Amino acid sequence: MTRLMRTAAAAALALCAAFAAPGTALASPPAPSPAASATAASERAQLPRPTGPYGIGRTTLHLTDDSRKDPWVPQAGGRAVMVDVFYPAVRGTGSPAPYATTGEIRVLLAARKLEGVPPEAMAGTRTDVRTGARPDGGRHPLVVLSPGFGVPRYTLTSLAEDLTSRGYVVASVDHAYEAYGVAFPGRGVLTCVACETAKTPEDFHNVVTGRAKDVSFVLDRLTGPRAARPFARMIDKRRIGMAGHSIGGAGAAATMAADGRVRAGVNMDGAFQGAIPAEGLGGRPFMMLGTNDEWHRPGGKDTSWDEAWPRLGGGKRWLTVDRADHFTFTDSPVFAEQIFPPTVPRPALSAARSVAVTRAYTAAFFDRHLRHLPQPLLDGPSPANPEVHFNNPTGNPAGNPTSNPAGNPLNTP
Template sequence: MSEIRKTLRGRTLVPLLALALALPLADGPTSLAAPLPGTSGGEATPAVATVGAELPRPTGPFAVGRDTLHLVDKSRRDPWVPSAGARELMVSAYYPALPGSGRPTSYMTGKEAQLLLKSGHMDGKVSAAAYRATRTFARADARPLQGRFPLVLLSPGFTTPRATLTHLAEDLASRGYVVATVDHAYEAAGAAFPGGRTLTCAACETLTEPGVLKKVTEGRAKDLSYVIDRLTGADATWRYARLVDTGRIGAGGHSVGGAAALAAMTADPRVRAGLNMDGTFHTTTAGLRGRPFMMLGTRSEHSAGGRDESWDRTWRGLDGWKRWLTVKGSGHFTFTDAPVVLDQLGAALPDAPLSGERSQQLTRAYAGAFFDQQLRGIPQPLLDGPTAGHPEVAFQPR
């Protein structure tokens, strides 16, 4: 157990406050092909709920649409629950849309909120009903803009659902990207799948086994490649696949999701740029071949006594454009929706004095600048070095 505690103190995988290592295992799927209620590439209208928090309004010029996709990779069995059959993924696909079309979308289900708060020891401190009722800006079945846009895939931290990256996904889509956030089956405290199933974290039960985090990372890399297959090219199944410019694909994520972005890049040449937000790396840079990568993390994690050696190793192995940025006052979940939502619900992350408002501003600014420069060819002076307007952000010497 001491090794687990040592791992969880780092940027690796803790949920909102600490990882609950023994989450209940959900029953296996009853139907791999069952659609979500009210969906046909779209999603159900959210039910009326307790008034909750509100995500920040997207900063780009476009309205945002969102589809919910259930993907099944029949070429692979689920690595955590082999009896469940083929590997399942849930994807929220965000895209630039025409204003005034579509209908409101929900943040997450009540069960997802309940399990997320329980895993972070926040149940009883924050209302699950209020958390799930967080207001989003994307709209289901919104009519897409005409054109072709870069694609960015986002993978969440271990035990957290894809909804925790919503404010970044909505912002990127409003700026002219297609964004796919991914739930990897049995790797979140709770993630809703078709047939009324909420899959829980079976993978959490294996954390005492050696090499499990490398297994998570490599499995997610395969998941991300499969999502690209379904959103692009001849095998695309998404109704708006025509929106994606297949020559401009990036990947990013939080915690192990950020580690998976690097693993996906090294295994899949279609991924041209990668972003890791505060995740320990579990694979090498072999095969990256000069493609750009940015590391965005906590200052405290890179100070004496708290340094993550995987970042030093990866930094040395990056042979193309690269940046290593640290944010003063940040914590592991600074780069997610958590501080934004919790601040509004009267709670706070104990390890991050940076406010929720400032957290989202910095995350959006630097993640957006990175993808704008690397996937759209728009020079970003923000990435050249420290600025007076963002004094919290420090640059590792190149």
């Protein structure tokens, strides 16, 4: 059983224990006491500041593809997605945006058995995102982000912020009934029906191919003839990339296999679930960014990475990160250090380094392949990032700074 399937099974058991009616919208629990609210306000988390020059605007779209029924709850109607669109904005315009709603966070924490964490502390996480911000002029590349199985889109906010600050439009997508704690208009705060339903490799393959259809639909709505304004004017539809965490990373590969508009992709620590066909991705660049452990080093337990590697081309990269865990590539390390109790397991790699590494290498990959800018960071190990190993199973198998000295390009296009 893959790490994804084990994690999904454990989460489903936790949710079944917490809720008597899984798969339905969840009512909001009673409001916290004033004392609890005051404590939460003083203990709010804060994401690291983004590194680029742009301000960050955000708007949220609720989109429904009426040509497809929801695969998990067919009676709900058309396939629905929630999309946070982050866009380069004029600094100082707009109003501070919430990380998520307290109701959404409360459901997520309950599903993860973290009821002792004040939901206000996580919902009120300080970010650099603003609603109603005035868009910056010009046309920008688009990066789509897809979260892991059972995990909401807002847990990729740190990466979304940073890419946007560097001049990307970012569309972060939630897929209905595939995460704990996501509010959908008219449906309430949804739980993860898919986490209870998907059990077999075929089920998980269907998840990633379903996400590919969702993303193609989102691209139609952001860049097509009926594109939501003002994004039709802001997005350069010739420069589209996609990154995802866990099953979202497999979704990035599946989307590229099905939709030629996506020119580059990143899988952050996800099993591929059969997403990459034998013929590959048409030579388009793809990066695998994962844990440097028994899972995602060459020859690791997740055999899908070894199977995918020879099918990839066009500037592929296989990077692994020391002391990382599965959620290193999300906002989770920030919460683990700042507001989660010490009993919650956390990776050895600090939150600051987790965020910095994820941001730097993801941005470098898209800068090289969507903007065609030189990126020495991708050419080999860097003294500034000693945690990051470059793996090349057809060449130097060790993939470490000793066997692959800095400045020795690996698999450069």
